[in-house]
Amino acid sequence: MTDRMLRIRNLDAGYGKLRVLKNISLHVKSGEIVAMIGANGAGKSTLLHTIIGLIRPMSGEISFLGQACDRAAVGRIVASGCALVPEGRQVFASMSVEENLLLGGYVLQKEKGRAAVQEELARQYLLFPRLKERRRQLAGTLSGGEQQMLAMARALMSRPKLVMMDEPSTGLAPLIIRDIFKIIRQLREEGNTVLLVEQNARAALTIADRGYVLEVGKIIVQGPATDLLANSDVQRAYLGREKIE
Amino acid sequence: MYWEPERECMTREDLEQLQLERLQSTLYRVGTNVPFYKKRFEQLKFNYDDIRSLDDLRRLPFTEKQDLRDNYPYGLFAVPLRDVVRLHSSSGTSGQATVVGYTSNDIRTWSNLVARVATAAGVTKNDVIQIAFGYGLFTGGFGLHYGAELIGASVIPISSGNTRRQIQIMQDFKTTALVCTPSYALVMADTMMEMGINPNGLALRYGLFGGEPWSEAMRREINQKLGILATDNYGLSEVMGPGVSGECQECDGLHINEDHFLVEILDPDTLEPVPEGEVGELVITTLTKEAFPMVRYRTRDLTRFIPEPCPCGRTMRRMQRVIGRSDDMLIIKGVNIFPVQIEKVLFEIEGTEPHYQIIIERENHADKMTVLVEVTESIFFDEMKKQRQMIEFIKSRLAAEVGVHVDVKLVEEKTLERSEGKAKRVFDKRKL
Numbered sequence: 001m002t003d004r005m006l007r008i009r010n011l012d013a014g015y016g017k018l019r020v021l022k023n024i025s026l027h028v029k030s031g032e033i034v035a036m037i038g039a040n041g042a043g044k045s046t047l048l049h050t051i052i053g054l055i056r057p058m059s060g061e062i063s064f065l066g067q068a069c070d071r072a073a074v075g076r077i078v079a080s081g082c083a084l085v086p087e088g089r090q091v092f093a094s095m096s097v098e099e100n101l102l103l104g105g106y107v108l109q110k111e112k113g114r115a116a117v118q119e120e121l122a123r124q125y126l127l128f129p130r131l132k133e134r135r136r137q138l139a140g141t142l143s144g145g146e147q148q149m150l151a152m153a154r155a156l157m158s159r160p161k162l163v164m165m166d167e168p169s170t171g172l173a174p175l176i177i178r179d180i181f182k183i184i185r186q187l188r189e190e191g192n193t194v195l196l197v198e199q200n201a202r203a204a205l206t207i208a209d210r211g212y213v214l215e216v217g218k219i220i221v222q223g224p225a226t227d228l229l230a231n232s233d234v235q236r237a238y239l240g241r242e243k244i245e
Numbered sequence: 246m247y248w249e250p251e252r253e254c255m256t257r258e259d260l261e262q263l264q265l266e267r268l269q270s271t272l273y274r275v276g277t278n279v280p281f282y283k284k285r286f287e288q289l290k291f292n293y294d295d296i297r298s299l300d301d302l303r304r305l306p307f308t309e310k311q312d313l314r315d316n317y318p319y320g321l322f323a324v325p326l327r328d329v330v331r332l333h334s335s336s337g338t339s340g341q342a343t344v345v346g347y348t349s350n351d352i353r354t355w356s357n358l359v360a361r362v363a364t365a366a367g368v369t370k371n372d373v374i375q376i377a378f379g380y381g382l383f384t385g386g387f388g389l390h391y392g393a394e395l396i397g398a399s400v401i402p403i404s405s406g407n408t409r410r411q412i413q414i415m416q417d418f419k420t421t422a423l424v425c426t427p428s429y430a431l432v433m434a435d436t437m438m439e440m441g442i443n444p445n446g447l448a449l450r451y452g453l454f455g456g457e458p459w460s461e462a463m464r465r466e467i468n469q470k471l472g473i474l475a476t477d478n479y480g481l482s483e484v485m486g487p488g489v490s491g492e493c494q495e496c497d498g499l500h501i502n503e504d505h506f507l508v509e510i511l512d513p514d515t516l517e518p519v520p521e522g523e524v525g526e527l528v529i530t531t532l533t534k535e536a537f538p539m540v541r542y543r544t545r546d547l548t549r550f551i552p553e554p555c556p557c558g559r560t561m562r563r564m565q566r567v568i569g570r571s572d573d574m575l576i577i578k579g580v581n582i583f584p585v586q587i588e589k590v591l592f593e594i595e596g597t598e599p600h601y602q603i604i605i606e607r608e609n610h611a612d613k614m615t616v617l618v619e620v621t622e623s624i625f626f627d628e629m630k631k632q633r634q635m636i637e638f639i640k641s642r643l644a645a646e647v648g649v650h651v652d653v654k655l656v657e658e659k660t661l662e663r664s665e666g667k668a669k670r671v672f673d674k675r676k677l
Contacts, residue, residue, distance in 0.1 A: 002256040009265065010297045023294040025266045027259075218293070219270050220277075223533065227350050231535065232328040 003029040004066040006051070006082075006162055011060035011070075019058065020046045022217040028162065029178040033184065033194045035204035035225060038214035039240055042088050044197040045087055047214070048164050051195075052084045053077045065161065079107050081161035085168060089151040093140025097131050099140050100150055104157030117157070124153040127183070145176035151198055152183065156192075163187065164195045169203060201238035205229050213238070248364040248396070249530065250359070252504055255483050255561045260560070261299060263504055267532035269296055272305075275538050278323040282317055282540060299507065307516075307541045310317060313343040313483060322346050324536050327587065334382040335482040335581065345384075345482050346536040352391065354533055355485055358502050359392020362491030365500065365559070366476040369450045370397030375415055377425035378456065379405045379579075384486025385456055389424045392488065398422070405429070408436045415447060422451040427459040427467060427475070427578050431610035434470035444471045453478055455487055456579040458567055464496070477566050481546075484529050484539055490564055493644065498551040499592030505533045507543070508564070510550055513571035524549045526571045527564065545572045574670060578610045582647045584670055587616060590642045596621055600661050607675040615652040619661055 006028040015022035020043045028034045039046045049055045051062060053074040062070040069077050092100050101124060105117040110171055125132035128149045134142065139150055155163055165184070169177045177200065184194055185207045198204035205211050208225040213234060221231060228234050247253050255263075273293050275282040284289075285306060295301060313321060322329065329346040347355065355559055368374060374393045377386035377633035386404060394398045401418055403411060405425070412433060414420070437444050452467060452475040459477070467475045478491035479499050489506055501508055510525040513520055519525035527544045531537075537571065547570060551563040575582045584603060591597050598619035606613050618639065636653045643651040662669075 002258045007262060009262070012294075023269065023297070025262070027262050027266070043656055218273060219266070220273055222266055222270050227353070230350050230353075232324065232348070 004063060005030045005032075006195065007061075007063045008051070009061045011047075011050065011062065012058040013046060013055055013060075014058065015046075015055070020217050021050065023173075024060070024214075024217075024219055026212055026219065026222070028193060028195050030161070030193050030208065031188065031191065033188050033196060033208045035201075035208035035211040036195065036214060037201045037204060037211055037228070037234070038197075039199065039238075042214040043217045044214055045166055048084060048166050048195075048197055051077075051164065052082060063228065076109075078158060078160075079111075079124045081159075083155040084157050085151045085155045085162035085163065085165040086147070087166035089144075089147040089157050091139040091142070091147050091150050091154070093138065095139055096136055097139055097150055098135040099133070100154050101157055104154035107158045120157050120159060124156060127156075127186070128153050144172050145179065148172065148176075148180055149183070152180075156187075160192075162193045162195060164197070166197050167199060168196070169198060169200045177203060201234070202229070202240075246364050246367070246369065247559070248361040253361060253365075253500070253561055255504070255560060257560065260503060264299055264507055264532060265296075267504075268299065268302065268530070269293065270506060271530070271534075271538055272296055272540070273530055275323055275400070275540060279321055279338070279538070280322055281312065302507065302509075302541065305540055307528065307543050308539055309543055310343070310483070310545075317342065318344040319346070322536055323534075323538050324348055329536050331387075331484050333372065333384045333486065335384075343483065348535040351485075351535050351537075354505065355388060355488055356391035356395045357503060358485070358488035359388050360395045361392075362478045362488055362500060363389070363392050363396060363398075363422075363453060365491055365493040365557070366422075366453050366478070367474060367494055368393060368396055368398055368453070372396075372398040372421045372451070373401065373419055373448070374398045374422040374424060375401040375403055375418070375420040377403055377405055377411055377423065377429060383579075384480070384482040385579075388480065388486040388488060389453070393422075393424075408433060409440065412437055412442060415449065416442065419448040421448050421454065423449060423471075423473070424453045426456045427454040427463055427477075427612045428457065428578075428607070428612065430454060430467050430471060430475070431463070434467070435609065447472075449473050452476070453491075455479060457576045458569070479546075479567060481544060483542055484531060484544070485534065489529070493555065493557040493559060495555055495557050497555070498565050500559050500561040500563055503561050505531070507532055508562075510548065510564075513545075513547075522549055522550075522552050524565075524568065527567075531532060531555075545570050545574060547571055573675070575603070575612050575614075575671065577605065577647075578650050580647065580649050582614075582649070586646050587643065587651075590639070590646050591616075591618060594642065595638060595641070596623075600659075600663075601670060602661055603671045605671070605673045605675055608644060612675065613652065614649070615654060617654050617656050617661060619658050620655045622658055 008026050011021055011024040036044055050057055053072055056068045064082055109117045168180050183201055196204055205225040205228055211225045211228045212219050212222040276286045298330035318646055330349050330350050333345050335343050376389050382385035452473045455478040464475050476492040480489040490501040492499050507530040509528040511528055513526040527546045527548050527658040531539045546567045546674050548564045548567050573584050591601055600619040602617040604615045639653045
């Protein structure tokens with residue numbers, strides 16, 4: 001059966017006259033973790049912002065679950081099942097953990113009512129016990145890792161079909177990064193689909209099924225994650241293998 | 246049985262998305278890493294962003310066998326040699342040879358695609374597979390070897406030749422699947438008869454054949470004589486080796502591994518696509534090769550797409566078995582030979598005239614090539630000994646040039662037919 005979770009063809013996008021993404025084609029199938037690898041400024045965040053509808057594409061097609069969404073508003077895209085965990089967490093610092101989560105459940109409450117939100121909240125507390133312990137605490141007082149968990153749980157509150165994560169490892173200690181990636185893998189095991197944007201190529205490719213490498217707005221390599229880990233260009237540029245030339 | 250059902254049975258829509266993604270990144274990589282393509286793309290003012298659909302590939306020029314020779318040995322490699330883990334060479338001699346390379350990912354891809362083809366032909370991990378293709382620079386032996394091993398079959402890397410020993414081992418090791426050229430399969434069948442071995446008493450069940458053109462009649466003969474299911478598989482070293490396409494057990498055309506190879510079938514004269522289902526030249530663009538990517542490689546092999554869906558459930562399009570060549574290349578015992586190579590040798594030998602004919606026959610299932618050469622009168626009227634010496638000399642020179650044994654016959658001046666247009670020099674009398 002044709003899997004139309006996310007499909008992008010020949011996407012050009014950017015800011016004003018600046019073309020950041022150049023002729024990007026990619027796809028995500030349900031149940032996959034797809035990693036988007038690239039250095040700072042490669043266009044990774046621009047890509048996620050274009051998919052979620054914050055930036056209008058200059059040209060090209062984006063379809064989500066078989067529906068063209070390159071001209072849709074953010075609200076409609078989120079309501080159709082696409083959620084973004086933004087870079088730098090962006091939690092609401094002066095609100096409690098639980099209030100942050102309830103905000104994430106806004107779409108769900110509108111569609112399925114309060115009971116569904118409570119059910120989802122319980123599920124998130126099961127997945128992130130730390131957040132349950134700190135449910136009454138202000139989000140701004142959480143550690144970096146806890147804030148990342150909160151941002152993920154908040155996105156999951158909308159019961160998304162596709163979760164997009166923008167640099168979840170940024171600014172976190174290695175041990176915490178390991179926890180975060182463990183949770184991402186767990187999300188997939190529970191049937192979620194993840195598009196993971198990362199600078200930490202090794203960590204991302206280790207848990208991903210497939211990957212794309214973005215360099216100055218172009219996809220230069222793509223393929224199964226195991227192949228990318230073994231690809232010498234990827235190794236030299238992103239996995240810290242010694243450069244010989 | 247499928248090896249990778251999620252790929253082999255993927256929908257057209259999914260396949261085309263994947264092909265486009267892979268094509269876009271392949272063209273970017275070859276344009277950046279291979280000077281030959283970089284120069285070409287610059288001359289054309291070709292912009293990678295112009296590739297917005299699979300059809301846009303047609304804006305790019307072809308890669309010819311000559312381009313491979315001109316860039317001998319490593320000019321077309323897209324990775325530095327330290328990332329290459331294997332080198333193969335296509336048949337040909339020093340002046341004509343071409344070299345192809347593989348990264349470790351390429352070897353993995355290659356093994357996987359051969360595993361697909363072998364699985365489609367019936368091979369499982371329970372099989373004992375005898376690989377009677379030549380090992381060495383030729384891609385046939387190693388290609389099948391790695392694929393069969395990946396499936397988990399027990400591989401006998403016997404290589405080609407020594408037919409009686411092949412049969413002895415086939416009997417003793419209880420071989421269930423045989424890999425060789427179709428003509429060699431028939432040689433084996435005949436040798437079994439001579440040895441008084443009944444093929445029906447063997448464990449042999451499947452035959453995976455390739456490396457030369459063959460026919461349905463020949464398949465029937467092989468199936469009957471060896472009591473097996475014979476399938477055809479196709480590949481060429483310039484593109485990868487075996488694993489480009491292969492038949493399933495329906496035995497009605499070869500499924501092309503389209504997620505790794507973008508294929509076009511073009512009219513060899515106009516170089517425009519032929520109508521769906523009509524015969525033309527196969528042109529291949531690799532979509533995943535790292536070390537040696539090819540953009541629109543002209544295989545010179547003639548085939549056609551079989552547009553109807555296959556009952557086996559695979560969605561990968563089928564090509565008919567190769568039915569000929571769009572150039573004058575001859576395949577003798579699996580070795581590629583061009584008439585121009587023969588010509589070159591004859592020109593260098595004093596006393597021969599630039600008139601010759603190449604006769605190809607199949608005797609006892611083995612290809613036999615005879616070259617008829619006109620010689621100047623002075624030689625012909627001389628003593629027999631000199632004639633024999635001359636024949637032996639030409640034979641050895643030809644064998645050194647083309648790599649297979651060639652018979653030579655001297656004929657008197659002006660006895661070979663002259664034609665007014667393009668000389669017809671090759672007479673292929675093989676009945677396939």
